[in-house]
Amino acid sequence: xxxxxxxxxxxxxxVWFGLLNWIPSEWFSxxxxxxxxxxxxxxxxxxxxxxxxxxxxxxxxxxxxxxxxICTILGTLSAxxxxxxxxxxxxxxxxxxxxxxxxxxxLSSIFITEYKGAExxxxxxxxxxxxxxxxxxxxxxxxxxxGNLAPISSGxxxxxxxxxxxxxxxxxxxxxxxxxxxGFVVDFSVPFLVTFFCSI
Amino acid sequence: MFIVIGIMFAGIGIGYLxxxxxxxxxxxxxTVLIWLLLFLLGLEVGYHxxxxxxxxxxxxxxxxxxxxxxxxxxxxxWWLWKHVNxxxxxxx
Numbered sequence: 001x002x003x004x005x006x007x008x009x010x011x012x013x014x015v016w017f018g019l020l021n022w023i024p025s026e027w028f029s030x031x032x033x034x035x036x037x038x039x040x041x042x043x044x045x046x047x048x049x050x051x052x053x054x055x056x057x058x059x060x061x062x063x064x065x066x067x068x069x070i071c072t073i074l075g076t077l078s079a080x081x082x083x084x085x086x087x088x089x090x091x092x093x094x095x096x097x098x099x100x101x102x103x104x105x106x107l108s109s110i111f112i113t114e115y116k117g118a119e120x121x122x123x124x125x126x127x128x129x130x131x132x133x134x135x136x137x138x139x140x141x142x143x144x145x146x147g148n149l150a151p152i153s154s155g156x157x158x159x160x161x162x163x164x165x166x167x168x169x170x171x172x173x174x175x176x177x178x179x180x181x182x183g184f185v186v187d188f189s190v191p192f193l194v195t196f197f198c199s200i
Numbered sequence: 201m202f203i204v205i206g207i208m209f210a211g212i213g214i215g216y217l218x219x220x221x222x223x224x225x226x227x228x229x230x231t232v233l234i235w236l237l238l239f240l241l242g243l244e245v246g247y248h249x250x251x252x253x254x255x256x257x258x259x260x261x262x263x264x265x266x267x268x269x270x271x272x273x274x275x276x277x278w279w280l281w282k283h284v285n286x287x288x289x290x291x292x
Binding site: 006007010011012013014015016017018019020021023025032033036037038039040041042043044045046047048049050051052062064065067068071072074075076077078079080082083086087089090095098099102106107109110111113118119121122123124125126127128130131134135138142145146147148149150152153154156191192195 | 202203204205207208209210211212213214215216217218219223226227229230233234235236237238239240241242243244245246247248251252254255257258259261262263264265266267268269270271272273274275276277278279280281282283284285
């Protein structure tokens with residue numbers, strides 16, 4: 001939660017600076033954010049490759065539960081498709097690109113800004129922050145209504161870090177490995193799916 | 201567009217080669233780059249007054265998509281949950 005507040009503050013600070021024109025817009029043309037994005041993805045790659053133990057631990061998982069990330073992705077994308085029908089200003093791929101953030105608001109909003117501009121990037125940021133908050137707040141209800149896997153699915157890409165504590169509290173300690181596996185796979189799918197839906 | 205994903209794979213490869221060395225700075229660097237990029241996204245929004253004006257609409261859209269997507273994934277998880285439990289029942 002603290003991490004998300006800091007991130008939102010940086011976003012708000014940027015809006016403030018931009019509004020008052022404290023930093024001339026020529027200083028930051030698209031290039032700076034593109035190089036920063038490349039640096040970010042390189043570091044994300046480094047941290048995945050550097051820790052093969054995580055992938056090793058997944059071997060103990062119930063094979064049927066390995067389907068959970070696929071359920072999350074299909075459930076989210078079909079919902080995004082339906083939602084696009086009630087949002088007249090948004091096309092189907094735009095809604096699906098925002099949905100493919102799976103709560104990973106930092107990365108998805110950065111990617112979408114890069115490909116589709118700051119307006120849809122802002123929608124992606126707000127929407128994916130909302131997804132994380134909804135999961136944190138509603139996890140107990142989700143377990144009651146939709147079973148123990150629901151808060152993991154709802155948490156999307158965040159289930160290996162920010163929403164892991166609430167998942168173990170509501171679904172049970174038993175689901176830690178599923179949750180980490182799920183977060184890992186969904187996390188990994190974000191750059192691919194977002195790029196895909198931004199390019200069609 | 202796919203350059204960025206290629207760079208991630210290069211990172212995975214190099215990270216794997218360096219797996220015996222400790223790289224304590226990675227997570228800190230990731231955090232700082234995310235801060236920088238979100239600040240830049242904010243700047244971009246601040247420069248465009250029309251985005252600021254439409255923030256309430258964008259917020260409603262964002263929330264609608266978020267509710268829909270959490271709902272959709274809960275339904276999918278519910279389906280898998282029933283399926284997994286049914287199989288367990290048959291085996292018992």
